[in-house]
Amino acid sequence: MVGESLIKLDGSSLTLDKAYEIAQGASVGISSDAKERVDRAQKYVHKKALEDQSIYGINTGFGYLAKKRISEDQLKALQLNILKSHACGYxxxxxxxxxxxAMALRLNVLLIGLTGVTYDxxxxxxxxxxxxxxPIIPEFGSVGASGDLAPLAHLALPLVGEGMVFYQGNAMEASEALKQAGLKPIVLQEKEGLGLINGTQIMLAVGSLALYEARELIRKSHKVTALTFEAMKASVDPLHPNLQSARGHVGQMIVAHEIIKQLEGSYLTMECVEPLRVQDSYSLRCAPQVHGASLDVVNHAIQIIETELNGATDNPLVFADEDLILSGGNFHGQPLxxxxxxxxxxxxxxxxISDRRLELMLNPHMSGLPAFLTPDEGLCSGYMASQYLSxxxxxxxxxxxxxSCTDSIPGNVGIEDHVSMGLASARKFAKITHHVSTILSIELCVACQAIDMREAAPLGKGTSLLYELLREYIPMLDDDRIIAEDVNKAVEVFEKI
Known part of the structure; x- marks a missing residue:
């Protein structure tokens, strides 16, 4: 057992939160009601494989080679061959x-009972x-249709004792890992090789984890933005609920509400306090609109992903009860x-927009504070270079x-003439999420410095907690020091909030 909690897969109830738990080590099991579905489809596939009719991927070649019929005595070799030939990642x-x-997601697809693999x-x-x-899965090789063929082939190879894996902290041949773990390689049956690699589970895994982090990032951004409002002595009027409801976008209303909640009890909300300006720069004044639009997009993406988590993405799909095997395009990664x-x-x-708020705080003409929030202008440069990093x-x-999705490149002799490049989209999204976390961490660090220099008090109930947490890691800047160390500590704090 890898993790302490147990998540049972059934092909229909996986969520983003459960997916994240699995990625972090939660133990995985199979729901008791899945076996009957899986067995029924597999028996049907076995029967159809021996009939005269040509059925794609079961008794034919693949892609352009689908016109080639495969003899009964080569059906199992066909499935092993597709794993070996398509394991072409780098x-x-x-x-x-x-x-x-990715392993759990592919298992979840198989448990839907429309793929035709064995329960074994x-x-x-x-x-x-x-x-x-x-499995050791190289990052490059998928074009996003037919799904993630190459990386999923690398995922599947260890099941048959081939390929490379990480096991107990070491990279080794899969055959050796199976031996050490007391497991035996399986022998693939009809359609099982294709059933393992025809799907979107690599791009889904990479993107799901990035989406989870993006959702958390946006939640944390409310707190950082509220602190910057205090650092800049900004007007809270743009956060008024009447403004948000007048336009009606859900994300905008949520963001404004969350920022106001952080500022409860803040000096900014006192009638006797005049804001620095009648109207602040857009990066402050329009934070609900910009952050809210991002929140709406991320929430929409989560809806798409949670549908895909329980979607059948194989081809062909097996509908045993209707006596149907249908070839289609559910493997196409365009939705993702x-x-x-x-x-x-x-x-x-x-x-x-976070970088723009950072610039406001460092700009003496906008903040009314010393340039770059330095304790000694000229001798010290303060947080000047933090904005370069941002x-x-x-x-x-x-x-x-x-x-990436607009850059389709055709392949397979014109058969696969439109692809999604979904894994490239997922990988880029993950990198952006990491970068933006760092940018917001820099904003957090600099906001605390500005608050100290402005001697802004009292802070809000929420922002005061964030300020105190950061100050446990980073003292006020009273002389030049290595700013990278401040940034690294701010990133640690951002991860905790």
Whole structure:
């Protein structure tokens, strides 16, 4: 057992929160009602494989080679061959959490009972998860249709004793890991090789974890933004609920409410306190509109992802009760790619506006405080360079936010003539999320310095807790020091809030 909690997969009830728990090490089991569904579809596939009719991926070749009929005595070899031939990834391996989640997601698809694999295969995949046998999956190789063929082939190879894995902290051949774990390789039956690799579970795993972090990032951003309001002695009028309800966007209303909640009891809310300006810069005044729009996009992306977590993405799909095997395109990653690309733009803009608030605090013409919040202008440079770091991250986010889903490149002799590039979208989104967390951490650090220099008091009930937490790690800047150390500590604090 890898984790303490147990999450039972059934093909229908997986959520983003459960997916995150699995990635972090929660133990995985199979729901008791899944076996009947899986067995029924597998028996149907076995029967159809021996009939005269050509059925894609069961007794035919793959892609352009689907016109080639495969003889009965080669049906199992066909399934092993597709794993070997499609294991064509390159680059650094996916992280352990990403790979664990991808394994669980593929298992969840198989348990829907529309793939036609054996229950033994499902159990073997679950056993690998529980024993901590983690396939080494290179980051490059997927074009996002037919799903994540190459990386999923790397995921599947250890089940048959092939490929490389991480096991007990070491990289080793899968055959050796199975031996040490007391497991045996399986022999693939009809359709099982294709059933393991035809789907979106790699892009889904990478993107799901990034979305979880993005949701948390936005929640934390309310607190940081509220602290910057206090640091800049900003007007709270733009946060008034009447303004938000007059426009009606849900995300905007939530963001304004959360910032106001953090500022409860703050000096900014006292009638005797005049704000620094009648109207503040847009990065403060329009925070509910900008952050709220990002929140709406991320929440929409989560809806898409939670549908996909329990969706059948194989091809063909097996409907045994209706005596149907249908070839289609459920493997296409476009829903995910679009969701990740939109979320990438949403998060990138959160980094952009955070950097602008950072600049306001460092700019003496806007803050009314010493330039760069330095304790000794001229001799000391204060937090000048922190904005350089922020700007460099914002710059990279803007380039990463260019969509991947609009850059389809055809392949497979014209058969796969439109693809999603969904894994590229997911990987870029994950990187943007990490960058924006750092940008907001810098804003947090600098806001506390501005508050100290302004001697702003009292702080809000929420913002005071955040200020005190940061000051446990980073003292007020009263002389130049290595600012990278402040940033690293601020990132630690941001992770805790």
């Amino acid at each position: 680059g650094q391996p996916l992280s352990i959490p990403e790979t664990r989640l 295969l499902c159990q073997a995949l679950c056993d690998h998860l529980e024993r901590g046998i983690t 790619a679009l969701a990740y690309d939109m979320a990438s733009m949403a998060l990138s803009e959160m980094g952009n 700007a460099s991250l914002v710059h990279e986010c803007k380039h990463l936010a260019n969509p």
